[in-house]
Amino acid sequence: MMKRWVTLLLAVLTMFALTACGSEGGKAAPKAENATASKAGEEAKLPPAAADPAKSKILVAYFSCTGNTKALAEKAAKALHADIYEIVPEKPYTSDDLNYNDETTRATVEQKDDSARPALADKNADVAGHSSIVLVYPIWWGQAPRIVDTFLESYDFTGKTMVPICTSGGSDIGSSADYLAKLTRGKANWKDGKRFAASDSEDEVKEWLKSLGL
Ligand SMILES: Cc1cc2nc3c(=O)[nH]c(=O)nc-3n(C[C@H](O)[C@H](O)[C@H](O)COP(=O)(O)O)c2cc1C
Numbered sequence: 553m554m555k556r557w558v559t560l561l562l563a564v565l566t567m568f569a570l571t572a573c574g575s576e577g578g579k580a581a582p583k584a585e586n587a588t589a590s591k592a593g594e595e596a597k598l599p600p601a602a603a604d605p606a607k608s609k610i611l612v613a614y615f616s617c618t619g620n621t622k623a624l625a626e627k628a629a630k631a632l633h634a635d636i637y638e639i640v641p642e643k644p645y646t647s648d649d650l651n652y653n654d655e656t657t658r659a660t661v662e663q664k665d666d667s668a669r670p671a672l673a674d675k676n677a678d679v680a681g682h683s684s685i686v687l688v689y690p691i692w693w694g695q696a697p698r699i700v701d702t703f704l705e706s707y708d709f710t711g712k713t714m715v716p717i718c719t720s721g722g723s724d725i726g727s728s729a730d731y732l733a734k735l736t737r738g739k740a741n742w743k744d745g746k747r748f749a750a751s752d753s754e755d756e757v758k759e760w761l762k763s764l765g766l
Contacts, residue, residue, distance in 0.1 A: 610634035610766055613677055614688035615700055617645050620719040620750050624757065625688040628717065631758035632766065634686065635678070639703050642671035652693070663693040669702040677707060684713040684766045687732065691720035691747070695728045701735055709740040715764060716745035723747070 612634045614625035622638070629636040649658035662668040679685065687704075689696040696718070714736065716729035729745035736742075743764055748757060 607681065608632070608634045609682055610684045610686060611637055611678065611682035612686045612688060613637045613639055613679075613703065615639040615641075615697055615703070616688075616690065617650055621688055621690045623750065624717065624719050624748050624752075625686075627754045627757040628686050628688060628761055630754065631761050632686070635682065637677045639677075639699060640673040641699050642673045659692055659697065662698045663695060665698075668698040669705070670697075670699045672699065672702055672706060675706050677703070679707040679709065679712070682712070684715065685709065686715045686717060686761070689716075689718050689728075691718050691723050691726070691728060694723060694726055696732055700732065704732060704735040709736045712740045713766060714740045714742045715761070715766070716742070718745065718747050719750065720747055 610632045612625050612629040612632070614621055614636070615638070616622035616625070625636060625638075628634065645659060651657045652660055654660070662670060687700065689700045696716075714733070716725065716732055718725050718728065725745045725747040729742065733740070733742040746760060
C-alpha cells in the first residue's frame with residue numbers, strides 16, 4: 553500500500569516537474585520579455601537624463617517653411633547641446649500657400665482665424681523626456697504660425713521651461729510669445745523670448761541662450 557502511495561506521489565511530482573519545464577521552455581521569449589519589462593520598469597523610475605545619459609534635457613522644437621527658422625533652430629541646438637525636433641505639417645505649405653501678397657492664400661487665411669489648427673504630420677516629439685523646450689518659429693502676420701498652436705495643444709507642457717525664439721522679415725517677436733504662453737494655460741514656465749535675424753551669428757545665439765541658464 554505504502555509503496556503504491558510512494559509510486560503515485562513520484563508520478564505526480566514528475567508530472568508537475570514536466571509541466572513546469574514545459575511552460576518555462578515554451579515561454580522562453582516571455583521570460584526574456586519579463587527581464588526587459590522589469591528593466592524598463594527600473595528605468596521608468598529614473599529621471600529621463602539618468603535613463604539615457606546621451607540625451608539632453610533640452611529639446612529645440614521648430615517649424616520652418618523656407619529655411620530661416622531651421623537655421624536658427626540648428627544654431628540653438630548646437631549651442632545648448634540640445635535634441636532637435638521639426639514640427640511638420642500633415643499638409644506641407646506650398647510657395648503659393650505662403651504668398652502673403654494674396655490674402656486668400658492658406659497661411660494668411662489661417663493666421664486670420666485664431667481657431668485654425670493645421671494638423672501635424674506626427675505627434676512624436678519627446679516633450680515628456682525634456683525639461684526645457686526652445687520653441688522656434690517664423691513670424692506670420694505678427695504671430696506664430698497656427699501650426700505652432702496645434703503643437704502646443706497636442707502635448708503636456710506642465711512644469712516645462714519654455715523659451716520662444718523666432719525669425720521674421722523684420723518684425724520683432726511682439727505679442728507672439730505671450731499668445732503662445734496662453735495656450736499652455738499657466739502650466740509651463742515661459743521665459744521672455746527673442747527675435748533673431750538670419751545674420752545673427754552662432755555665437756550671438758549661443759550667448760543669449762546661455763544667459764538663460766537652462
Ligand atoms: C504668411 C507670412 C506672413 C509673414 N508675416 C510677417 C510679418 O508679419 N512680419 C515679418 O517681419 N515677417 C513676416 N513674414 C516673413 C517671415 O517671418 C520670414 O521670412 C521668416 O524668416 C520665414 O521663416 P522660414 O524660412 O523658417 O519659413 C511672413 C511670412 C509669411 C509666409
